[in-house]
Amino acid sequence: MNEKMIFTVKEVAEILHSSPNYIYLLIERGYLPAIKLGSMKILKSTLEKFLIENQGNDLSDINNVKKINIISNTGEII
DSSP states (O other), X not given: OOSOSEEEHHHXXXXXXXXXXXXXXXXXXXXXXXXXESEEEEEHHHHHHHHHHTTTEXXXXXXXXXXXXXXXXXSOBO
């Protein structure tokens, strides 16, 4: 099997263009389930599920997760 099934926190941070500290925060807050195998690991299927479930959400502030509002060039919220 060539494709990875499990990722380290650092690898997930690279995939999501984020920092390892932010990934640990997602894990700590229960947004991104992980397992500890020496160090924290995230299953590929768990990462895919996280991305699908949070599509359309603004996770910039983990304490205030909200839906993304897109404003058109006429000023309406889409």
